[in-house]
Amino acid sequence: MDPDLSPFRPGQPADIELFVGRSQQIERVTQLVRASAANRFQIAFLTGDRGIGKTSLASFARYLVERDQTAATSHVMLGGVDSLDGFVQRTLEQLIKDNSDRPWYQNILDIFGSRIQSVGLFGVSINLQFTPAEMDEVTNAFPEALRTIQSRLDDDRPSLFVVLDDINALAELPEFANWLKSTVDAIGIHRTPTKVTLLLVGLEETRRSLISLQPSLARVFDVIDLSLWTQDECERFFTTYFNSVNGSIEPAALQFMAEMTGGLPVVAHEIGDAVYRATAEYPVKLADATAGLISAAEILGHKMLRPQIVEALQSERYREILRMLPTGPLTRRFRRSELIDRLPPESVRSVDAFLRRMRALGAIAQDPDRGRGAYVFTNPAYDVYFWQQSYSVRNGLRSSR
Numbered sequence: 001m002d003p004d005l006s007p008f009r010p011g012q013p014a015d016i017e018l019f020v021g022r023s024q025q026i027e028r029v030t031q032l033v034r035a036s037a038a039n040r041f042q043i044a045f046l047t048g049d050r051g052i053g054k055t056s057l058a059s060f061a062r063y064l065v066e067r068d069q070t071a072a073t074s075h076v077m078l079g080g081v082d083s084l085d086g087f088v089q090r091t092l093e094q095l096i097k098d099n100s101d102r103p104w105y106q107n108i109l110d111i112f113g114s115r116i117q118s119v120g121l122f123g124v125s126i127n128l129q130f131t132p133a134e135m136d137e138v139t140n141a142f143p144e145a146l147r148t149i150q151s152r153l154d155d156d157r158p159s160l161f162v163v164l165d166d167i168n169a170l171a172e173l174p175e176f177a178n179w180l181k182s183t184v185d186a187i188g189i190h191r192t193p194t195k196v197t198l199l200l201v202g203l204e205e206t207r208r209s210l211i212s213l214q215p216s217l218a219r220v221f222d223v224i225d226l227s228l229w230t231q232d233e234c235e236r237f238f239t240t241y242f243n244s245v246n247g248s249i250e251p252a253a254l255q256f257m258a259e260m261t262g263g264l265p266v267v268a269h270e271i272g273d274a275v276y277r278a279t280a281e282y283p284v285k286l287a288d289a290t291a292g293l294i295s296a297a298e299i300l301g302h303k304m305l306r307p308q309i310v311e312a313l314q315s316e317r318y319r320e321i322l323r324m325l326p327t328g329p330l331t332r333r334f335r336r337s338e339l340i341d342r343l344p345p346e347s348v349r350s351v352d353a354f355l356r357r358m359r360a361l362g363a364i365a366q367d368p369d370r371g372r373g374a375y376v377f378t379n380p381a382y383d384v385y386f387w388q389q390s391y392s393v394r395n396g397l398r399s400s401r
């Protein structure tokens with residue numbers, strides 16, 4: 001099929017019309033925003049592995065909130081921001097920018113007055129300039145700024161919903177953790193209600209890092225956790241996407257693609273895209289799905305794994321071990337003994353070399369919950385990749401490299 005017409009979007013947030021599943025988590029977010037409109041400040045933390053769909057979910061929830069006019073919204077991408085000043089600046093600028101086509105835009109601009117250095121054509125680029133003293137003041141008065149912005153919205157937008165996405169780097173800063181705590185406290189004790197929802201987005205270790213820096217934050221967040229898709233959800237994903245371009249999939253091919261996805265949305269898009277390209281006519285058949293899978297695994301390897309891991313997995317010795325890897329999607333863990341039992345006695349040394357190498361490269365780690373000789377993939381995508389490679393070896397599918 002024509003690659004230009006592929007409905008799949010590897011690496012980009014999901015299209016609104018093609019957003020799959022997650023109804024429970026969406027409901028929780030929109031519920032928080034409704035509650036904030038009824039006078040209660042809300043703060044939640046959306047967690048989950050890379051590629052599980054956090055940004056997509058936040059952006060879908062934001063779309064619903066805008067559609068239902070529950071709140072004015074902003075989605076701030078904070079990847080790479082690693083200072084409190086940078087955070088405050090980026091957030092305020094994005095807030096202004098995201099509301100540039102709204103009736104209340106001028107009201108918000110007025111708050112910042114002379115500090116607005118440049119408003120680009122159509123308001124799409126905004127540059128706030130603060131002196132260091134002002135910056136301190138704005139940082140301390142952040143709750144006040146949110147309250148002021150919220151009070152200048154239209155009457156039919158009772159609250160403000162701000163997504164603070166990708167806060168992984170920030171969450172390692174003690175000053176950010178402390179600032180967050182005092183901001184939440186300041187909002188809590190203020191007389192005027194703050195009709196604001198903050199949705200923080202990051203990895204689970206990010207949330208833990210914030211809490212270890214500032215333990216009282218543990219009680220503050222509503223935690224919304226995204227887990228891997230079930231087999232059913234994966235099947236629904238592929239059916240929805242192929243149907244959207246008037247395509248269909250044979251049941252065996254559908255089941256195979258869903259299994260190979262291992263529940264990770266980012267992998268689903270990569271497989272879907274590759275199968276779409278490999279298919280000459282509908283319905284998609286098992287042979288198309290298999291051909292697609294091989295190129296998808298290659299792309300995934302390059303995108304998600306360090307080159308040294310991909311390289312190492314090409315060696316004959318390791319491919320023999322891969323053949324025996326007793327893992328599958330959704331498992332994420334395995335034992336050394338399970339490998340040893342399946343291989344001839346002379347392979348024991350290669351197994352240990354393999355495990356050592358993969359540990360050194362960061363693909364696997366010892367599983368602290370299950371004791372010695374138990375391993376866990378450090379990222380679910382690796383689990384899926386190893387399984388795909390293992391499947392390819394078992395079935396004699398050699399990749400092109």
Ligand SMILES: Nc1ncnc2c1ncn2[C@@H]1O[C@H](COP(=O)(O)OP(=O)(O)O)[C@@H](O)[C@H]1O
Pocket residue numbers: 009010011012013014015018019020021022048049050051052053054055056057265266267269
């Ligand atoms: N609910 C969903 N429906 C369809 N595709 C999704 C969904 N959630 C995520 N995806 C896709 O998965 C990939 C990773 O999603 P993303 O939101 O960027 O994850 P994260 O922010 O957790 O790293 C993207 O290609 C995105 O389009």
Ligand SMILES: [Mg+2]
Pocket residue numbers: 054055056166
């Ligand atoms: Mg993201």
